[in-house]
Amino acid sequence: MNYSKATDQKWQEEWKKNGLYKYNPNSEKPKYYTMEMFSYPSGAKLHLGHWFNFAPADSFARFKKMQGYNVFHPMGFDAFGLPAENYAIKTGIHPEDSTMKNIETMKRQLAEMGGSYDWDYSVQTCMPNYYKWTQWLFVKLYKAGLAYKKEAPVNWCDSCKTVLANEQVIDGCCERCGTVVVKKKLSQWFFKITDYAEELLNDLDKIDWPESTKKVQQNWIGRSTGSEVTFKTEDGKHDITVFTTRPDTLNGVTYVVLAPESSLVDEIMTEDRKKAVEEYRAETAKLTEIDRLSTERPKTGTFTGAYAINPLTGDKVPIWIADYVLEDYGTGFVMAVPAHDERDFAFASKYNLPIKRVINSKDGKEPELPYCEYGVLVNSGKYDGLTSEEAKEKITADLEAQGVGKKTVNYRLKDWLVSRQRYWGAPIPVIYCDDCGTVVVPEEDLPVKLPYDVEFKPDGVSPLKKSKEFMNCTCPKCGKPATREADTLDTFVCSSWYQLRYPDANNDKEIFNKETVNKMNPVDCYVGGKEHAAMHLIYTRFMTKALRDMGYLNFDEPFSKLIHQGLILGPDGNKMSKSKGNTVSPDEYVEKYGSDVFRMYLMFGFEYRKGGPWDDKGIEAMTKYFARVEALVQKLKEVEGNSTEISLAEEDLLRLKNQTIKAMAKNIEDFQFNTAIARSMELLNGINAYINGGKINKEVFTNCVETLLKVLAPLAPHFMEEEWHVLGKTSSIHNEAWPEINEKELQGGNIVIPVQVNGKLKAQVEVSSNLSKEEILEAVKKDEKVARLIENNEIVKEIYVPGKILNLVVKK
RNA sequence: GCUGAUGUGGCGAAAUUGGUAUACGCACAGCACUCAAAAUGCUGCGAGAAAUCAUGUGGGUUCGAGUCCCACCAUCAGCACCA
Numbered sequence: 069m070n071y072s073k074a075t076d077q078k079w080q081e082e083w084k085k086n087g088l089y090k091y092n093p094n095s096e097k098p099k100y101y102t103m104e105m106f107s108y109p110s111g112a113k114l115h116l117g118h119w120f121n122f123a124p125a126d127s128f129a130r131f132k133k134m135q136g137y138n139v140f141h142p143m144g145f146d147a148f149g150l151p152a153e154n155y156a157i158k159t160g161i162h163p164e165d166s167t168m169k170n171i172e173t174m175k176r177q178l179a180e181m182g183g184s185y186d187w188d189y190s191v192q193t194c195m196p197n198y199y200k201w202t203q204w205l206f207v208k209l210y211k212a213g214l215a216y217k218k219e220a221p222v223n224w225c226d227s228c229k230t231v232l233a234n235e236q237v238i239d240g241c242c243e244r245c246g247t248v249v250v251k252k253k254l255s256q257w258f259f260k261i262t263d264y265a266e267e268l269l270n271d272l273d274k275i276d277w278p279e280s281t282k283k284v285q286q287n288w289i290g291r292s293t294g295s296e297v298t299f300k301t302e303d304g305k306h307d308i309t310v311f312t313t314r315p316d317t318l319n320g321v322t323y324v325v326l327a328p329e330s331s332l333v334d335e336i337m338t339e340d341r342k343k344a345v346e347e348y349r350a351e352t353a354k355l356t357e358i359d360r361l362s363t364e365r366p367k368t369g370t371f372t373g374a375y376a377i378n379p380l381t382g383d384k385v386p387i388w389i390a391d392y393v394l395e396d397y398g399t400g401f402v403m404a405v406p407a408h409d410e411r412d413f414a415f416a417s418k419y420n421l422p423i424k425r426v427i428n429s430k431d432g433k434e435p436e437l438p439y440c441e442y443g444v445l446v447n448s449g450k451y452d453g454l455t456s457e458e459a460k461e462k463i464t465a466d467l468e469a470q471g472v473g474k475k476t477v478n479y480r481l482k483d484w485l486v487s488r489q490r491y492w493g494a495p496i497p498v499i500y501c502d503d504c505g506t507v508v509v510p511e512e513d514l515p516v517k518l519p520y521d522v523e524f525k526p527d528g529v530s531p532l533k534k535s536k537e538f539m540n541c542t543c544p545k546c547g548k549p550a551t552r553e554a555d556t557l558d559t560f561v562c563s564s565w566y567q568l569r570y571p572d573a574n575n576d577k578e579i580f581n582k583e584t585v586n587k588m589n590p591v592d593c594y595v596g597g598k599e600h601a602a603m604h605l606i607y608t609r610f611m612t613k614a615l616r617d618m619g620y621l622n623f624d625e626p627f628s629k630l631i632h633q634g635l636i637l638g639p640d641g642n643k644m645s646k647s648k649g650n651t652v653s654p655d656e657y658v659e660k661y662g663s664d665v666f667r668m669y670l671m672f673g674f675e676y677r678k679g680g681p682w683d684d685k686g687i688e689a690m691t692k693y694f695a696r697v698e699a700l701v702q703k704l705k706e707v708e709g710n711s712t713e714i715s716l717a718e719e720d721l722l723r724l725k726n727q728t729i730k731a732m733a734k735n736i737e738d739f740q741f742n743t744a745i746a747r748s749m750e751l752l753n754g755i756n757a758y759i760n761g762g763k764i765n766k767e768v769f770t771n772c773v774e775t776l777l778k779v780l781a782p783l784a785p786h787f788m789e790e791e792w793h794v795l796g797k798t799s800s801i802h803n804e805a806w807p808e809i810n811e812k813e814l815q816g817g818n819i820v821i822p823v824q825v826n827g828k829l830k831a832q833v834e835v836s837s838n839l840s841k842e843e844i845l846e847a848v849k850k851d852e853k854v855a856r857l858i859e860n861n862e863i864v865k866e867i868y869v870p871g872k873i874l875n876l877v878v879k880k
Numbered sequence: 881g882c883u884g885a886u887g888u889g890g891c892g893a894a895a896u897u898g899g900u901a902u903a904c905g906c907a908c909a910g911c912a913c914u915c916a917a918a919a920u921g922c923u924g925c926g927a928g929a930a931a932u933c934a935u936g937u938g939g940g941u942u943c944g945a946g947u948c949c950c951a952c953c954a955u956c957a958g959c960a961c962c963a
Contacts, residue, residue: 280885287959287960292962294963311963313962314963392963399963401963409961409963411961412961415961598958601958672892672904674892675892675893685906685907686892686906686907690905699920742892743895747904750903753904824943826944828944832900867899867943867944869899872896872899
């Protein structure tokens with residue numbers, strides 16, 4: 069076989085030289101914006117997962133180009149983040165140096181893959197010309213009231229003196245030193261994504277995304293309707309407002325629970341309970357949120373000594389704290405109805421708190437407690453006899469009349485915490501002035517540059533705080549000495565808007581040109597991993613909507629269509645990881661077989677959306693397929709042709725050709741590359757069978773081979789370019805249009821009609837494709853086998869699905 | 881526990897969305913070429929002697945079910961004291 073890695077290199081150089089993949093922003097053709105989630109340059113190289121994600125997606129982009137679109141298919145790098153910083157702490161290599169080196173390597177590998185990217189439209193989020201605009205966005209969000217500061221807990225390792233990411237906390241301990249991780253409260257920045265909760269939920273209907281991903285987002289947003297109810301403390305000094313989806317059970321409240329860290333606890337707890345409360349709080353601080361939410365752990369809590377008054381009944385109920393109540397979900401306070409809630413029942417049983425039945429089942433029976441279904445109210449005074457549904461309305465209305473309750477919607481979605489106590493990120497553009505307070509950096513002073521020379525080894529102080537040069541500044545308002553915010557932005561902020569930047573990536577004057585951004589967006593097809601279903605994909609939707617409301621964008625959703633590629637597992641069926649030692653490097657395969665064989669094998673051997681365990685058994689078969697294509701092209705060059713007629717053999721071949729074009733277009737559009745390649749193999753087999761028949765119509769033969777090369781061009785770009793030139797063509801195959809379907813040729817020839825009797829396949833009858841139902845019936849009844857089956861029976865029904873099947877229903 | 885996905889030959893998988901189940905490959909076997917092997921090409925390849933039976937299992941709807949409905953089993957993934 070002639071195809072090899074050298075073929076790849078030859079054409080990569082050629083394409084680069086003549087700018088084949090230069091994007092033309094002024095093209096008259098309709099735009100098609102498709103991109104893959106940009107890669108994170110943490111490892112030094114592209115891994116198999118990258119290939120499986122990028123190579124088929126690149127083929128898709130090439131296909132859209134052949135279909136006549138002005139395809140915009142950019143690639144960039146999500147370059148800030150924790151791994152580069154950790155690597156730096158371990159090796160002493162500066163994150164900027166390692167990151168830039170990795171990016172260069174990955175770019176080279178993406179070129180070796182044959183990626184049709186125009187690198188003039190690329191972003192690297194760690195470059196000042198990019199993060200300047202990330203910071204600009206922060207400023208805009210702040211001015212729009214969508215960025216604010218509040219206290220929030222972080223994971224703290226007291227031994228390493230550093231804040232830990234959730235990922236660095238293993239079983240509640242620091243991954244580096246094993247010390248128990250505690251919660252520490254810091255003042256941090258948030259984006260008000262909850263303002264958009266309702267729209268983020270509703271607009272899921274507008275987009276062509278996998279249903280499972282939409283469900284993840286629905287759960288993440290977690291809308292629930294219920295009521296807010298305000299309990300007063302016994303002394304009347306404090307309000308305790310709870311959210312409940314079950315106001316019908318309000319008569320059964322026997323205690324109230326607060327999140328242990330709530331500041332209200334300090335104000336209401338009695339002197340004699342202080343010690344117990346503080347001890348309990350210290351225990352709670354050691355727990356991760358995962359622990360606190362774990363169902364495995366026994367429920368614990370302690371009494372605060374204070375009491376609250378049930379606004380409906382006037383009952384005095386004790387106020388407890390318990391770690392299963394989280395400060396940032398709902399109001400941070402919970403009313404407990406042990407008779408009708410599993411968790412409250414377990415808690416009340418453990419601490420001997422009263423359990424009061426207020427709901428019976430609708431058939432009037434007294435079910436075993438806890439009974440969590442809807443039913444009929446009992447022991448509820450004037451509400452007795454109402455159904456749960458009725459009581460919810462009535463009780464909420466009564467509370468509202470007294471000003472101690474109202475109907476409300478609650479979301480699980482929390483505001484987006486964007487502060488990171490890290491070095492390798494975009495500095496938060498905020499200045500603190502003794503006189504003026506919190507001042508955002510004026511737009512004209514951006515970017516706030518991340519200083520290179522900083523001590524980022526963990527020692528209890530945020531890295532940027534140790535740079536006097538960075539920290540000390542003057543207040544933009546009053547000109548007095550001031551200090552900068554030392555935290556950096558979550559990298560999800562950087563990635564929440566990059567698709568808006570690509571079409572205008574080199575614009576120094578503004579974040580993007582308003583006309584360009586609205587012309588190119590939304591992204592028509594976005595491809596990336598399922599693991600981003602919640603975070604990245606919801607943050608980007610939020611940012612799009614926020615920018616729209618500020619008047620910059622005129623669309624609502626960033627990604628019209630979304631595709632998730634599957635995961636390639638290790639040969640052992642487990643997720644590939646260095647620690648498991650089951651990783652597979654794409655490089656050696658590319659070296660040995662060439663990029664096209666490798667990418668074709670990835671597409672043919674695995675379902676794109678599904679992935680599966682790695683297995684290279686079939687890769688040789690792809691090499692074999694390439695050799696057969698080469699042989700066919702060679703044959704076409706050599707053969708003279710000995711016929712000009714269009715007989716049945718030619719008609720059949722031409723029909724196959726048209727079927728192939730049609731099927732492959734549909735398959736590639738749907739990211740079903742495995743079947744697309746199968747169809748191309750069928751065409752190749754068909755052409756081979758034709759030429760082995762002896763009689764060759766050169767024109768038909770040429771037409772079919774050229775078609776085969778064209779439909780394979782997006783899938784095996786280097787190899788097809790080579791074969792195209794072997795045929796004597798001088799221009800690139802990648803400037804060819806996707807072959808057109810000839811309807812006449814598609815309809816020609818004979819068809820085989822499967823014949824069923826009573827739903828069972830009994831015969832196949834070959835007929836001309838343009839016969840009517842009656843004519844076909846007639847032909848079928850002449851068939852020997854069919855005739856025998858219907859001989860002594862009555863035909864009750866004849867069902868004919870044109871071109872597909874004939875079913876005769878017979879009765880004896 | 882909840883939610884979602886998946887289940888088809890020895891293997892990867894396909895099936896125009898209710899219309900010939902197993903396309904296209906891998907592996908395997910036989911034949912041709914060869915002194916021989918490799919490579920290549922051709923042929924066969926779900927089970928069964930056959931009638932028939934087969935898409936995780938059991939029902940149902942239909943002229944017709946891998947596909948739709950009900951129940952169940954298995955595997956994988958995500959979420960979870962969410963008030």
